[in-house]
Structures are given as C-alpha cells and as structure tokens.
C-alpha cells in the first residue's frame with residue numbers, strides 16, 4: 001500500500017516528503033480553506049505541491065455540471081503532469097470523468113461510499129477511487145467494512161485500465177492497518193495520522209534502553 005498525504009499544507013507536505021515514503025498528495029476545498037487558501041492562488045498552490053511531491057497530486061473541481069467540471073479538469077491537469085483531477089461521485093461527475101479520461105487526464109473519484117458508486121466510477125474511466133472511511137463511521141456505519149467491499153468488488157473485474165483504490169477520510173493508524181490488510185492500493189492520511197503510523201511507545205522505550213545500554217558500553 002502506498003501512503004498519500006491528505007492535506008494542502010505545504011509545510012506538512014515538505015516534512016512528510018523528507019521522510020522518504022510519500023507517494024502522493026490529495027487535497028480538497030476544505031483542506032485548502034483550512035490553510036487560509038485564496039481562490040486566486042489555488043492553481044499556483046497546486047503547482048508548488050506538484051514540485052515537492054514525486055507522485056500524483058489530486059486537485060478538486062468544485063463545479064456541478066459536466067461541462068464546467070471538464071473545463072476545470074483540463075485547466076487543472078495543465079498545471080503539472082502529476083495533477084490528478086478530483087471529481088465527486090455524482091451523475092455529472094461520471095460524465096465528466098468519461099470525457100476527461102478519454103483525453104488522457106487522470107481522475108480521482110471522490111466522496112464514494114458504496115460498491116455501486118465505485119463500479120460506476122471505474123466504468124467511467126476513473127484511475128483512482130476514494131471510498132471515505134471516517135465519514136461512514138460518523139453516521140454509525142462501518143467504514144472499514146465498506147472499504148473492504150469496494151476493494152473486493154473492484155478486484156472482481158478488468159476495467160481495461162488501471163484502477164487504484166484510495167482509502168480516504170482516514171482518521172487513525174488502525175484505519176491504515178485495516179486498509180493495508182485488505183489490500184487497498186493507497187491510504188491518504190492527514191499529517192497527524194501519518195506521524196502516528198510511524199510512532200509506537202514500545203519503539204520509544206526500546207530506543208531509550210538501547211541508548212542507556214550503549215552509554216554503559218562506552219564507559220566500560
């Protein structure tokens with residue numbers, strides 16, 4: 001499974017990229033708003049992320065009609081070769097995804113919650129599909145089991161093009177572990193969750209004892 005960072009924060013992206021295991025970034029309008037982003041600077045900001053990240057960078061269209069989504073997608077894809085256009089799973093989004101994929105533009109279908117939605121996204125040409133785990137949990141459903149169903153269903157078919165499942169709306173290291181166990185292709189995680197994936201109290205305790213023992217060795 002690959003790790004993407006789910007953020008628009010350049011400091012977080014630069015920091016995570018320096019750790020050596022970052023394979024991509026996903027952004028959305030909420031994440032851009034969270035860093036105080038301005039509409040006029042959006043495309044420059046995506047360009048800056050694309051320079052830092054060696055991998056796909058999802059930039060979301062906020063349009064609601066197919067023609068507007070297609071126009072957005074063409075503009076966003078022109079920013080850098082690694083831009084992936086994020087499109088919501090809805091009828092206009094499916095139609096736009098078909099048109100964009102036929103132009104060779106990669107689409108990440110987002111806000112996906114069910115197996116039928118995921119199959120339709122793949123059939124419309126989406127290169128990435130993002131089932132949301134945490135938001136399913138938020139309504140007292142089981143987000144991990146829904147992600148599992150999507151991974152299984154997509155694996156049943158040959159769509160004639162690569163389709164990667166991105167576990168999205170990931171809230172914990174346990175979500176990440178479950179996504180990896182079921183064979184999700186990618187987990188896109190907030191910076192704090194990525195840190196939690198690296199850290200473990202037993203690692204810290206082990207390190208402390210190794211360092212203490214090494215002091216003894218040096219003084220022996």
Ligand code: G3P
Pocket residue numbers: 006026028031132134135168169170171188
């Ligand atoms: O990747 C989708 C993500 O940004 C949504 O996460 O935590 O707002 O549900 P969340």
